[in-house]
Amino acid sequence: MSRIKRVLIVVVSIVTVVAIALGGLLLWLWSGSQVSTVGKESFDNELAIPPLARSSIDKDGTRVFDLRMQAGEKQFKKGQRTSTWGFNGDYLGPTLRAERGEKVRVRIRNGLREASTVHWHGMHLPAKMDGGPHQTVAAGADWSPQWTVDQPAATLWYHPHPHGATEEHVRRGLAGMFILDDDRSARSALPKRYGVDDLPVIVQDVKFDGADFDHGHRMMQNVGFLGDRTMVNGTLSPHREVADGLIRLRLLNASMARTYFFGFSDDRPFALVGTDGGLLERPASLRRIQLSPGERAEVVVRMRPGERTVLRSFSQDNYSDSWQQRFGGGDDSFDVLQLRAADRLRPSSEVPVRLGELEVPDGKDAVRARHFELRRSGINGRSMAMDRVDEVVTRGTTETWTVRNANGMPHNFHVHDVQFRVLEVNGQAPPPELRGPKDTVFLPNDTTMKLAMRFDGPSDPDTPYMYHCHLLHHEDEGMMGQFVVVEKGQRAGSPADGSGTPPAEHHHAS
Template sequence: MRLRRSAAGVAAVAVIVAVGVTACGVSTTSVTEPEFTNELAIPPLADSTVEGGVRTFDLAAQRGSTDFAGQDGPTETWGFNGAFLGPTLRAQRGEKIAVDVENDLTEPTSVHWHGMHLPSKMDGGPHQMIDPGQTWKPHWTIDQPAATLWYHPHPHGQTEDHVYKGLAGMVILDDDASQSADLPYEYGVDDLPLIVQDRTFSDGQLELTHDGAEPGMLGDTVMVNGTIGAVQEVTAEKVRLRLLNGSTARTYAFEFPDRTMDLIAGDGGFLDEPVEIDRLRLAPGERAEVVVDFAPGETVRMRSAEVDLGGVAVPATMGGHDSFDVLEFRAAEILTPAPEPAWSRSSHAEEDGLDEAEAATIRKFELEEREINGERMDMSRIDEVVHVGDTEVWVVRSKQPIPHSFHVHDVQFDVLSVDGEPPPVEMSGRKDTIYLEPNRDYRLLMRFEDYTDPHLPYMYHCHMLLHEDEGMMGQFVVIDPGQEGDVGMPAGHEGVGHEH
């Protein structure tokens, strides 16, 4: 146990307003803390069928209503296979999978497999829209390390709205390293998926408004897996938390006030070894896995502390000064023993490795005023052309003092440096999304493998979803050498640009 002081029981409290007070001022985006009395909802593992060597999942985007704690009456929401959020898809490296995605909404949507390596036509970006009443059937082979990924809509200009209403879910990938690891493994018991999101309610309904605040709307109510004031019973000495920041704009700094955590994985899979940390910053779209120790009979809460946003102009208005409890854990009087976290290298580790010396190209990306490299997203324009098999370095910089979260589709990258210095611990291991502190250079190493298509692009963009919707996104294609003359958008996409 890594306890800095005795873990006293934490009594449930009445609704209070958590206000972060610092020398710089008082938070203006206060979070309301509920009573922690509601059992944490665990997203079910998605059912699947296997036929002809292909594992097939079924997802349906649909409308529904959800009874949120503290609200009068049901709230209108969207979800996959239910009223809010969606089931967890689980698959193994080497498996061929397919997903039948049905759109039962009254407007088009899409489903992007965030963090997944797959063909661009299966990626679920804004070029793979699903009309109402239609079914999209992407399929691919899982060929990447064990990791915690997620899925969510990606309609151009409407991603924030669709995610805010509830369309999101987790994906868990397994491989030989994860299946032989000394780690908590029982899903929903000592291996917990935690989708952390913030929302604002008005008259019992979800409210999404924009008043010019950056980096977008910050909700005053925080939920985990759709549960407000969530409580999780603990039955083991160690619990694995798969943390996903599923919010549209808020950055969190997760901590346990009286103990450390073992960081074991980032967006794209395991670190080389566990790293003991006090606090973990996660921006929208980022994931991490931590293992936490518990003592018999204790009650303890995971918090989001005041978060260092790295030199933004007014941190108090951007959530930097907010501090609030997120989830309560109640440990049983007798806990199942657990070994210290440990795992072996995957049998694919050598082929998965990246080497900066092999970098063929260096590209620079500057984010400013809803633009990347001076341009807003245009569905008809290819911004970058990449050759398959190439290793590249992308140098990414935010030129304005507001939060940005940079995500690249298809690949997992290594963060080589931040302003020439080693990256912080939360950027250890493979990543697909990183928080960009203003006016700092982030050097990202990535390799583009397997899939080529001169017509259908992947995306790179800010994962602050308001920023993405308003144009902070670009497109790249991966091609074979000699296909340069074939690069261009497919029929039906020419001239479809961003509406200012």
Template sequence: MPPISRRSVLRAGLAAAGSALLLAGCRDGSTRDAFSTVGTLDFANPLRVPPLAPPHRAADGATVFELATAEGSTQFLPDKSTPTWGFNGSYLGPTLRAARGEKVRIAVVNRLPETTSVHWHGMHLPAAMDGGPHQPVAPGQTWTPEWTLDQPAATLWYHPHPHGATEQQVNRGLAGMFLVEDPDGSPAGLPRAYGRDDIPVIVQDRNFAEDGSFAAGPRALTGLTGNTVLVNGTWNPHLAVSTEAVRLRLLNASSARTYNFGFDDDRTFAVVASDGGLLASPVSARRVLLSPGERAEVVVRFAPGERAELRSFPQELGMTTALDNGAGGNDQLSVLQFRAAARLAPSAQLPAALSRLGAPDLAKIAASRSFVLNGRHINGRQMDHNRIDTVVGAGTTEIWTVSNTHNQPHNFHIHDVRFRILDVDGAAPPPELAGLKDTVFLPVRTTARLAVPFGRYADAATPYMYHCHLLWHEDEGMMGQFTVVPPGRAGGVPAAGTAHGH
């Protein structure tokens, strides 16, 4: 980890201590005062950029990656070591990168003392390779999924998905990015030099105990909201900028906190992609809102010698002020400082068109379904490994209406698919949400209609998941299962012995 200055420790320590006192004022953390870390950091630490995982070519032409989960120790704060978990290291994991059309094979080795799984979030792939609760990897075992990448270029990610233990394992450090490239469809003008002008930005919030370990509480109604922000596993970070434009691949990898990203000087930036890939054209914005699991790609331009700060601003979660505060909705957080060099390499202007999205095809809708989120239930039921909740036809498109009728926010993630948001509470989605998505944010009493196309992978016995991606809610059972079958066929039940829980 990068060296940490004493001055930054004193300044940020005061802010963290003050935040901890505020949090301690309420026994369960569901209500507290809002807090701000703005002005408390000096951004002394160079931002860590996860390395690209080195692939090798198998005899059958597959691109092979290796990921090993293990316990470790990481220094985030000075003079204190934090017990952590990671892939191929002590915290987080390498960035996997492969191109559309490639066959990928990933050897996942579990060196942890408990069962885990690895889910490829946002990936279109066979259900048996999805890495959800039905693909457990026991201690000492190796799981080797393989599939051919068949989707547009996008910023995806991977993380554990063992039912009942997802939040705990992700919060210990198990997460990483998976970048899909499209060699035939990448527009000129987009920054693409990984680690130079194309930067992963994995944002997480954590609480630290006195001994430096991660603290598990307090917990808001939405889940854990921390008072310390880590970016790519770096606390108090800055990024040295050497080009006029920088592409930021923003990932909300927190378990419960929603971020409203923007810059301290309120500058505009271009949103170029959402969860599932490039938008039709760049969207000028000053804020981009991401709930847990969501991604956005933005391109920001800098002037020589300037400094700018990425922050998270307050947002409307739909609850009372006190409960919004408890969930972090009114916090103001310093995230990452950018330090532009005195001379910057020139960057091309973004193209006017990025992709050929077109409008969602609603000519042939196979079915319309409703999903009501309330409490820790979807349609009044909690997760049951032995029950298939929904059966859909391969190659069909359905309309899913998802309603949050609860008094707290949720979101909704669907495995395997990239849906289009048709409307939110009857209004067209804002342009930054008009592209391909796999997760939609639903503040209190919000309804979204989604056009959901299902792919060609059919498997009546192996389900995919849909669930709230606030990880505590997910672990408590706010999840359902669906299978994809040939059109007109009936669904089965999950294969015996494939599920596990904690």
């Protein structure tokens, strides 16, 4: 009996030590996972404004841009040079700008040592020009997609989309803004002088290991990479001097996994005037707006002479349980950008009462409903396969897509080629920030959204578009599917997988 007692004492002691160690580890992970830069930023760096890309006009009227993917170095911190990638420079890329109805061509040169792609996020264009994983540009090669701009004025962006490597390529710095204009936006009284009262705000979270980027995934962070500070347009701790009464901010969440909850440090209201795909019908007065990776929002804020305010990302409480909240970044907060108003400001017109007319369908003429279950392991139980067509849609039809996340963690959902209307969120009418044209939506755990979208082609049975989670680690893991647009009754073709393997299955359009 004494021997048994001694064994039991040893066992209990070991279990107790292990439990204390595990508890200590969890406490350390828990306390070390919350990040805040509120009140800690010096804002001593002038905000960089990406230059407008130069373009030329061909004899047939096509507007031609040139982009080169290249490696470089950039000083984010004084005296420290960080290895980076960029378009036409060391980090990020120029802002492309075109008008509705224009034909555009982008001559892309891959100056990197590995293959990549350039995807036009939010753009309506032929599948072969989309820049998804099927349009790979080899190292040293060229690609010249061309299309006619056929959608309203909007804030779009471009970034790489190589299958399995999107997170790595974006984190190195390959991204830029693509602004579309139209007649309505030209006549609008909204601020529109680029870099003056109309500012691009490309927000990314980063972490440094010495001079280099540290993009390791920490334990428990199943959303992907989360940094410990933010930068805007490649500028750490940025400020911007402004001299106008109204300032338009084109917010772009270009982070890999982090969702932001934007507002201002003094809790001032702002006018939401545009979402992913363009202007709202009417402005919405808000104090907060949540943007997950890939989402955009155009907001207008009023400034008064001599004042300062900080664009801030506040903590969030809608991720899931407290575990996901902490390790998914929901508890984090950041001071992102300081606006400094001049002592005398140019007067600005009031934000118009009416802004635009939505061109996204209301779902009343939908011919088919589809359902998508989001899980980290895949969508509708299947991980991405380059040679498999998951959905076939008929050109010229409207459909409703119901997307559900019950995976216990945050996800979002992006559809290539189309802008859609959010019809319902958990069976209710969407809030004001989801009533404009969208191509990406945030779905916290236990969220179901019903979306209406129209597929106006052109048809291409052999070249698919993507739908996927835009948390890039999830996308790279296979949380993505493919659809083709075909004529009525046409079969899906054979999308390439890079190895000549035929597709695993075929579908018919209904």
